[in-house]
Amino acid sequence: MAHIGFKSIIVTAALAGCMAAGAIRAAQEDVKVNHTSLKSGDMAPDFTLLDNHWKQIHLSDYRGKKNVVLAFYVLAFTEG
Amino acid sequence: MAKLEETDSVVFGISIDSPAANNAFAEKIGVKFPLLSDMNRKVLKEYGILKMYNVQKEEYDWAQRTTFVVDKKGIIQSVEEEASAINPNNAVAVCTKLPKK
Numbered sequence: 001m002a003h004i005g006f007k008s009i010i011v012t013a014a015l016a017g018c019m020a021a022g023a024i025r026a027a028q029e030d031v032k033v034n035h036t037s038l039k040s041g042d043m044a045p046d047f048t049l050l051d052n053h054w055k056q057i058h059l060s061d062y063r064g065k066k067n068v069v070l071a072f073y074v075l076a077f078t079e080g
Numbered sequence: 081m082a083k084l085e086e087t088d089s090v091v092f093g094i095s096i097d098s099p100a101a102n103n104a105f106a107e108k109i110g111v112k113f114p115l116l117s118d119m120n121r122k123v124l125k126e127y128g129i130l131k132m133y134n135v136q137k138e139e140y141d142w143a144q145r146t147t148f149v150v151d152k153k154g155i156i157q158s159v160e161e162e163a164s165a166i167n168p169n170n171a172v173a174v175c176t177k178l179p180k181k
Contacts, residue, residue, distance in 0.1 A: 051115065053114075057114060067088060
């Protein structure tokens, strides 16, 4: 179990790293930054989006069931 | 990820990429959690994190890297932007503190 957990963390870190590389490259040409007006304590706006298997995901489906981590990334395949 | 599952949490990656692109990306980097497509930028606008990028003198609006932790009541518990949103440990730490039930 511990081993599996560790591998998963590595994968997560790898994803974060990939996303980071893309962000750093993109950030070099930033012209404008929008800071979110949402803050801790606000309701998260609901959404319905397609996942990578074309399945609809509704944020509201997780209400009362799971905490949700929303990790917005710039673009896929931008790790260089 | 296993750490997050222990805290009764799920993770979604979100970008403007198509489901097909996201699926190829997911397979390439080996992520198990869903990658969601905000192709019309509706969610990015609602969350206020559309950012202008200048590429070869043309402007494009894509997501700013941001991580939100939403609890079971639908309430935002943490917002991390840019550099601090890269490290997943912060989100894990927030989820760990949230009540299990």
